[in-house]
Amino acid sequence: MTKEIATPSRTREIMDKHHLSFKKSLGQNFMLDGNILNKMVDATEVTAEDGIIEVGAGIGALTEKFAKRAKKVVAFEIDRRFIPVLADTLSAYDNIDVRHQDILQADVQELFTTTFNDVRHVIAVGNLPYYVTTPILMGFLEQKLPIQSLTVMIQKEVGERLAAFPGTKAYGSLSIAAQYYAETEEIMTVPATVFMPRPNVDSTIIRFRIRNQPAVHVEDERLFFDLIRAAFAQRRKTLSNNLRHWLGQKEFEADLQEVFHLADMDGKRRAETLTLAEFAVLADVLSKKGL
Ligand code: SAM
Secondary structure, three states, X not given: OOOOOXXXXXXXXXXXXXXXXXXXXXXXXXXXXXXXXXXXXXHHOOOOOOEEEEEOOOOOHHHHHHHHHOOEEEEEEOOOOHHHHHHHHOOOOOOEEEEEOOOOOOOOHHHHHOOOOOOOOEEEEEEOXXXXXXXXXXXXXXXXXXXXXXXXXXXXXXXXXXXXXXXXXOOOHHHHHHHHHEEEEEEEEEOHHHEEOOOOXXXXXEEEEEOOOOOOOOOOXXXXXXXXXXXXXXXXXXXXXXXXXXXXXXXXXXXXXXXHHHOOOOOOOXXXXXXXXXXXXXXXXXXXXXX
């Protein structure tokens, strides 16, 4: 049996064999620690009945781990140079479908009625490229894809924001969006030393278990997220100040005192102190007022 891909010597050997260098602009920091990848695979609770969507296959370090445990793996990779490499490193597996595509342009929804029509659950995974972590995560969550969970390796600082609670510095629109769609759990910290090339910061593995229904019901989802963005526009300002500015831009006439009264909320609070449920109440009051 060939040695696993996720080791320093094999990664170097594969890159040299194909005369390749790492592209920083595409977030190419490859994993060198097979044990950490095994823990990531375990965290997904994947079975031989499940389908996997992997974002950013690279030279296949994580792809091969899932190919051993899942029914099928669809692995997206934006960098054309790695397509022949993957055909080489993953040649022992017949359950992997490598797609040379930007995940942000891909029709992921289509996979559920075709490739994944005979699997139990679909699980999304990836050691995500730093430069597009948030759009990739939000894309998966907002599209309401029928995935069971999403387990990703991301920059530690982004992970902290995703899992943050009200009243903390890391809490913001990203924390609220994640909590709205999923139950978020930090699995483990991953030191910068186990990547090639070594990034400047540590990473973390986060698991999102997708909720069947969003955590709160809101009348108008778009308004809800617009409100959250507006409320955090200037973190140090009060809710009242931020909302006055936002509503002014929308040329919407509202008696903010009355809005806060109906929502049973003090407008002098800052956005970072509001829970998801409180944002939902505020959004519904504004919706009833015709915004
Ligand atoms: N999975 C490998 C590993 O764990 O070692 C590689 C992870 S590396 C952090 C991220 C990978 O995502 C790179 O191979 C990069 O080329 C690819 N990538 C970057 N942007 C992408 C995009 N928009 N769509 C698909 N793949 C992308």
